[in-house]
Each structure stands twice: as structure tokens, then as C-alpha cells.
């Protein structure tokens with residue numbers, strides 16, 4: 001092994017991209033769906049394609065406050081034409097009269113443009129003298145009219161199955177008159193930490209003990225992923241306690257998630273219990289942080305075992321568990337939006353594993369993207385995550401990188417932000 005090789009990068013580590021593919025092949029999307037009212041649809045995953053039953057907009061309407069008229073009535077040999085005011089159209093109160101030659105009506109933004117009129121001029125380009133309205137000619141026929149169906153026609157698919165309903169989709173659903181939607185069932189994840197050194201926050205630490213932070217970062221990640229969670233606490237290194245926790249978690253949730261005890265040796269009970277009660281595979285991934293990862297099944301639940309190191313547990317959740325949960329919820333996968341930025345710090349990197357270093361991405365005064373590494377990058381240094389707004393992805397066989405090099409950056413998505 002060359003001197004600068006990552007000491008943890010044993011041969012045959014699996015590239016994370018290959019691991020994600022293999023893990024995803026082992027989980028299925030839930031087929032359970034439910035109807036929710038629009039008020040309760042935010043962040044839920046649409047379980048059906050939805051078409052609009054109406055044209056959008058549903059009628060010709062004005063884009064401006066002004067006057068509607070027939071373009072044919074304009075005397076185009078002049079700059080302006082004077083027309084006679086015969087009525088008005090307000091939003092919610094259409095013009096009920098009869099369109100006549102050389103006439104116009106007062107019209108407000110969003111109000112129906114009556115059949116017969118075809119063009120609107122904004123108020124600021126007109127002069128009123130009693131019922132005589134002089135109109136500075138607009139550039140073209142149809143100016144300032146939002147035509148029926150110009151956004152989409154009835155029958156067009158508007159939202160697709162697998163979409164997460166955000167604020168914009170809430171509005172789109174309301175626009176097409178839908179007040180309840182079929183969504184996939186919310187998933188439940190039960191999680192616990194393992195490790196005799198772990199103490200819950202609020203208790204005193206004895207020598208050799210640390211506070212359990214992973215349960216809180218995991219709780220945050222699950223909440224931001226819109227997953228229901230059950231916190232089963234810290235389970236001590238006791239075979240029957242671990243068995244009990246696994247059985248309870250699997251009976252209550254779609255996924256059992258643990259942190260700790262997945263590197264060599266430590267996971268004896270987890271391994272033994274899961275091979276008695278279910279199945280488990282220990283993965284060694286070419287990713288830093290997050291090399292050891294466990295995956296399996298217990299009863300009807302999927303099991304994911306995150307490494308105990310706090311940054312490793314967050315990174316493996318983000319890179320491996322989140323795509324699994326997304327697939328289980330029926331979310332259409334989306335590739336992360338990567339960008340290139342200039343490195344602002346000399347960066348240490350051993351060839352051997354893909355590294356997800358934590359960075360701060362910003363724009364300099366010239367508008368170019370720059371990224372700095374957030375100090376120490378140890379797998380236990382959670383402040384490196386909390387200071388960051390992105391991952392700096394350093395490829396598997398990359399070595400040290402000097403300031404000024406261009407690197408690939410993955411801005412944190414909504415689950416990490």
C-alpha cells in the first residue's frame with residue numbers, strides 16, 4: 001500500500017454508487033395509499049397521475065387594469081384611436097352587454113375579456129374624457145389578454161405520481177379544483193442507538209461516557225424527510241435487550257434504524273440476533289465517512305445499521321438510507337444538483353474512498369462559486385456538518401488537493417438544510 005493510501009481503504013470496498021443500486025434493488029415501494037384533503041397534503045407523495053378537468057386559464061382574461069376593445073377598430077394610420085366606453089368587466093363580475101364597433105369597456109386584471117373584444121391596453125396608455133377613451137395603440141392584436149387554455153388544456157396531465165407535494169403543487173391542485181388527493185401511506189421508522197458508553201442528554205457523564213447525539217440528528221433527518229419516527233432510546237450491549245428492541249421496532253415500523261456497532265467485532269449481538277430473527281449483510285463501502293453499513297430484514301421491516309461515528313451516521317443516512325426511504329414511499333428519484341467550485345483551502349485526501357468532506361459554498365465578488373472546507377473532518381466531528389451547507393465530493397483515487405483546484409460540490413438538500 002503506498003504511504004499516502006487511506007489506511008481504512010481495504011481492497012474490495014464497494015463504490016457507494018454501486019452499493020446504492022444494489023440496496024435499492026432489495027426494497028419495494030409501498031402499495032398502500034390514502035386519500036387526504038388538500039389542507040393535509042403538504043409533503044405527501046402523490047400516488048396517482050392527475051390531469052386537469054379545466055382549461056387554464058378557464059376563460060380569456062385581462063393581464064392589466066385598462067380598457068378592452070377590438071383591434072380592428074384602431075385607426076392604424078394614427079398613433080392613437082378614440083373609442084366609446086360602453087361598460088365594464090371586473091374580476092368576478094363579467095361585462096353583460098353587447099360588444100359594438102368602435103367601443104371599449106373598462107377592464108380589471110383577471111376580469112373576463114368578453115367574446116368579441118380581443119385586445120387590452122393598460123390604463124397608463126389611455127386618456128379618458130367622459131365616455132371617450134383615447135387609446136395609444138398597443139404593439140399587437142391580443143396584447144394583454146391571457147387566452148383561455150394558454151397555460152394548458154383540459155385533459156393535460158398536470159402532476160405525476162411520485163411527486164412530493166410542495167407549496168407550488170398545493171396551489172396547482174387548488175387551481176384545477178382538486179380538494180382531495182391520493183397519496184402513499186406515511187412511512188414509520190423506529191430507531192435506537194447502541195453502545196454502553198452512551199448517555200441520554202440531561203444525565204451526568206461518568207468517565208468514558210459520552211452523550212448520545214445520533215438519536216437527535218437521526219430524529220432531525222427523519223422529520224425533515226417527512227417520515228414518522230419512533231425513538232426507542234439507547235439499548236445497552238445486552239443480547240436480550242437488543243433482541244427485544246429489534247422485535248419491538250420491527251412490529252411498529254416499516255424500517256428499523258440503528259446507529260453504532262457495525263464495524264468489525266462490535267456487532268456480534270446485532271449480527272447474531274438478525275441472523276436468528278431475519279437477515280443481515282455487513283457492507284464495506286468506499287466512502288468516507290461511512291465505510292461500515294449494515295442492511296437486512298427483520299420480519300416485515302427493512303433494517304439499516306448506520307455506523308456510530310456521528311458524521312458517518314449522518315452521511316450514510318443521507319447517501320444510502322434516504323434513497324431507500326424515498327423508494328419505499330414511491331418518490332420518483334432525482335439526481336442531486338451538483339456544481340463545480342474553486343477550493344479555498346488546501347485539502348487532505350487519501351486515495352482509496354470517495355470522501356464527502358463538509359464545505360461552505362458561496363459566491364465571490366465576481367460571482368464565481370467558491371468552497372471552503374469546514375475545518376477538521378474527523379468522522380466524530382459533528383460541528384463540521386453543522387457549519388456546512390454542502391458536501392465537497394472528492395473522488396475515490398484522488399489525493400491531496402491544493403487551494404485553487406476545481407472540485408465537485410453537492411449543496412445540502414432540504415433534508416440537511
Ligand SMILES: Nc1nc2c(c(=O)[nH]1)N[C@H]1C(S)=C(S)[C@@H](COP(=O)(O)OP(=O)(O)OC[C@H]3O[C@@H](n4cnc5c(N)ncnc54)[C@H](O)[C@@H]3O)O[C@H]1N2
Pocket residue numbers: 008193194195197198210211212213214215259260261262263264266289290291292306307308309310312379380
Ligand atoms: N478495526 C477497525 N476499526 C474500525 C473500522 C474498521 O474498518 N476496522 N472502521 C472504522 C469506521 S470507518 C467507523 S465509521 C467506525 C464505525 O464503528 P461502529 O459502527 O461499530 O460504531 P461504534 O464503534 O459503536 O462507535 C464509533 C464511534 O462513534 C461513537 N458513537 C456511537 N454511537 C453514538 C451516538 N449515538 N452518539 C454519539 N456518538 C456515538 C462511539 O462512541 C465511537 O466513538 O468504526 C471504525 N473502527
Ligand code: MOO
Pocket residue numbers: 287288289290291292307309312379380
Ligand atoms: O469512515 Mo468511518 O465512517 O471513519 O467514519
